[in-house]
Amino acid sequence: MAVTTEIKKGSAIVFNGNTCLIVSTQFVNPGKGSAFTRAKLKNLRNGQVVESTFKSGEAVEIADVQYKKCQYLYKDGQGYNFMDNETYEQFTLSVEDIAETGQYLKDGTVCYALYIDNNPISIQLPPKMDFKVVFADPGVKGDSASGANKDCEVETGLKVKVPLFIKEGDVIKVNTETGEYDSKVNS
Numbered sequence: 292m293a294v295t296t297e298i299k300k301g302s303a304i305v306f307n308g309n310t311c312l313i314v315s316t317q318f319v320n321p322g323k324g325s326a327f328t329r330a331k332l333k334n335l336r337n338g339q340v341v342e343s344t345f346k347s348g349e350a351v352e353i354a355d356v357q358y359k360k361c362q363y364l365y366k367d368g369q370g371y372n373f374m375d376n377e378t379y380e381q382f383t384l385s386v387e388d389i390a391e392t393g394q395y396l397k398d399g400t401v402c403y404a405l406y407i408d409n410n411p412i413s414i415q416l417p418p419k420m421d422f423k424v425v426f427a428d429p430g431v432k433g434d435s436a437s438g439a440n441k442d443c444e445v446e447t448g449l450k451v452k453v454p455l456f457i458k459e460g461d462v463i464k465v466n467t468e469t470g471e472y473d474s475k476v477n478s
Contacts, residue, residue: 293353295328295345300468301415303335303354303405306343310335310354312405312413314390318347335412338387356407358415363400371396373404373414382411389413394449395420395467416467421476422446423462430455440472 298304302313311332320326326347333340345351360376370385371393382404386393395416405413422445430441440452443463451465453472462476 292350295347295349295351298328298330298345298351301405301413303356303407304332305352305354306332310356310407311341314340335407354407356405357409358403358405359411361402361404361411361414363396363398363402363414365398366393366396373402373411375404376401384411384414391470392416392467394447395465397422397447418468419464419466419473421462421464422449422451424453424457424459427453427457427459427461430458 296318298313298316300313300315304311304313311334314331314333316331317329318326319329328345328347329342330345331340331342361373362376364372364374364381366372370383371389372381372383374381389396392414400416400420402417403415404411405415424443425446427443428441439455441455441457442450443453443457444450445463445465449465449470451463451470451472453463457463457472457475464473464476465471466473
């Protein structure tokens with residue numbers, strides 16, 4: 292058992308008798324009334340996505356799952372291909388199973404595969420990853436208001452809002468849970 296404040300994106304819980312993967316969470320503290328967590332849950336048996344609200348501190352049952360270290364190999368017509376780092380067996384997850392996580396995958400990415408009943412059903416990325424910027428809007432001279440951002444695209448096709456000083460060829464660190472720029476990586 293765990294409390295709702297401990298659940299996060301990528302966790303698996305038992306909800307209404309079904310094993311569900313947490314797709315996203317949002318903690319809400321309304322100021323008046325008690326705090327709660329709003330979560331999107333994907334039923335791992337039928338793929339249905341539902342939204343639910345949990346009271347802050349409410350107990351939730353953690354699903355009986357295994358996490359195994361794996362490595363992303365490549366994408367083909369079948370989906371995303373991975374290799375188990377212990378057994379060297381390869382497995383494929385569909386585009387639907389990976390969803391928006393696919394935007395972060397680059398060859399050789401080490402991550403964790405989520406297994407239920409010895410079947411891989413999803414992956415969990417490292418919390419932060421480094422990416423090379425392949426396109427960045429030019430920063431306009433004199434446009435240096437603090438907190439100003441511009442659009443950029445990284446090597447995987449992911450689009451990220453970055454500070455004005457980021458340029459093509461730079462390597463940036465991106466938070467994979469929020470999709471936001473974290474910092475510039477010094478070469």
